[in-house]
Amino acid sequence: MKTAKDEISGNTRGRRQRVQAVTTGAAVLKGLASLGGRASLTALAKQISENPAKVHRYLISMMEEGLVAQDPISLQYYLGAGAIQIGLAAMRLAEPLRVAEPALVRLRESLEMTCFIAVMANKGPTIVRFEEPSLPVTLNVRVGSVLPLLRSATGRVFLGFSDDTLVEKLAGQELAEMAGSHARLSRAADPIAAIKKEVRVAGMSIVRGTNLQGISAISVPIHDFSGRVVAALTVLGSTGSFDVSAKGRVALTLKHEGLEISTALGYTGQA
């Protein structure tokens, strides 16, 4: 006869099994994805260190749901149309602004600096969201401000990581307009190529008063699932008021938050 104690432990076990089943199910799907989307039962079970009989039961259930299909000739299992639909819905949501918002708040709180997100719009890199620290005197930025590609840290991130023809075109126009006013920049044989290389090597851009006198800024790229740069995450402050080295606390914190956002957008560092 069942006792109250049995009842409870039964429920607990039931609950654990449920959670366990989701864990195993996710392992099966991720295991298939990591094997290029298709694998034999043996290879898949080995990949996720599970009993083949157990993996087989999961695969059968997933085939019923359209998440997985089986090739009639090779008998390999592969991720099916249901997995595509779920992935497409996830990708449509992978919106940098929405994902970056909590990171902006965290950055403001930990660094007590003005920070913002910019996206590439038709006039150039454009500030779309910012956070300011609650200090007596702060640097103010404006939503909608367009930043230069060659002189701002934000612009250089787009220049360095984008192959967009619009970016190339705008950068060329800027270079022509600058003429003699920024001698140091235009003295390089190919200043655009030089900036691109520097940003790519560092994985970020740091400028000290290049765009606005007395203002330094650090910017990192936000990548989406395809590897494309979809936004830049930037902090800025008075030159001398913060550590602008690539190994400093500000740069490392920014880099970490940038990678968190990119990862949430499906970026894996490949592609």
Next chain:
Amino acid sequence: MKTAKDEISGNTRGRRQRVQAVTTGAAVLKGLASLGGRASLTALAKQISENPAKVHRYLISMMEEGLVAQDPISLQYYLGAGAIQIGLAAMRLAEPLRVAEPALVRLRESLEMTCFIAVMANKGPTIVRFEEPSLPVTLNVRVGSVLPLLRSATGRVFLGFSDDTLVEKLAGQELAEMAGSHARLSRAADPIAAIKKEVRVAGMSIVRGTNLQGISAISVPIHDFSGRVVAALTVLGSTGSFDVSAKGRVALTLKHEGLEISTALGYTGQA
């Protein structure tokens, strides 16, 4: 004390629970996808007709696996980076040739006609795989053959459903080359636009001896998850040897198989 019978029924129940958990898990993911990828617990539970407490336990487990994430402000659940990775792996596999192979075999068996798959290559629609019935006399096609865009059923499917500039360019060249030889075609004010409209309205292309004298063919488009036409599925036979009407058995069987392939590639009829 446990008896042998208890043991068996326990095992059976355990197996059923496992299957049930995958079914519920898949319902949660698909439910989120159908709600645009994000939803409140209440809306999601309602969408999939499940108990909110049960859905919540699944969501918690899926969050641990990175399949789902929760917006810290709205508290809505949304499909996460893990779902993107699984979807991307599935999309990379969504290869029309592989998926279409079993359909080609089924078509040959049910219709006893020559059938093939063509893709758009740089010279035009190109046959990449075919099946022939085992009859004494059959129509033979060759892998690698390039078909005309304006005169073949296969070509017209690509013309009708594609916005590719290469298709447009090749069609223009073909029209110029045809000159007076196909008077009926070139008599229309804009023959290319006329063909496009006809194919789009019918959802298929039927030609009776337009490309090769005495040969009729029916062709349907294969769409992928993005809605793009990635291949054409075609049957052909001697004119008079089969029903070439759009409502005939051959056309309906072909349309059905084409849709099966497209669905397996993630096509939903939208996009």
